[in-house]
Amino acid sequence: MAVRVMIPTPLRVYAGKRDSAEFRAGTVGEALAQLTGEFDDLRRHLFTDDGNLRSFVNVYVNGEDIRYLAKEETPTKDGDTISIIPSIAGGSCR
């Protein structure tokens, strides 16, 4: 058993076309670090150059938004599922 990270369709090309990956991780941050460690090309689409999650990238553990939990320190246990869902933003200026 491990933590399963679901990889969204637009990013699968950077993850060997896989739709999910499993890691032994005690927190969301650890799981994402292992994910981007294994698939380095994913990193820039999830994190800013400063290492922060991009503002439009939303992460859920078993359907719960980690912003309302402990963010990247949110603990995970075997069998948990981490989902990554973008919010979509844009606009005409700058």
Place this chain on the structure above:
Amino acid sequence: MSEALNLSINDVLVEKIRQQGAESYPNECCGALLGRDTGAEGKSTRTAREVLEIFPLVNRREDSPRNRFFVTAEDAHDADKAAQAQGLDLIGWYHSHPDHPAKPSEYDREHAWPWYSYIIVSVQNGNPRDMTSWRLQDDRSAFAAEEVAIRKSSQGLSEVQAAGGRAWPYV
């Protein structure tokens, strides 16, 4: 990104997007593109991608809806579920640029993911004008223009309206 990018969409869906842009003016409109992407699979030099339905969404950006749009993760999830219910994929997004060109802004680039198609329609004084489509490059440095083919929905024949990222006047 060496392969040519192209997007097929029928004229009825194009008109729906344009009308939504006009009705939302002076605010930005937004929605999801549902369809199929069969992929080039290393054989063809062209990626086969077709929009088969649109999923209009509410612009959740309340503080500056005239030059920003926002789709919540929940709305994005709903769009994905709508696609799955129709046996389709969520292949991209559309939005309008009121009184601005149909070109992606720096803000668009910062908030985009690759692979998705991003259609932009310019709405000038309430009238929909040019429409373009774009995909973010792998390195996030810029958008690449998609060639868009508008099919006549009644005839099913392709009618290429734009190529190489040039904006086109819809006629």
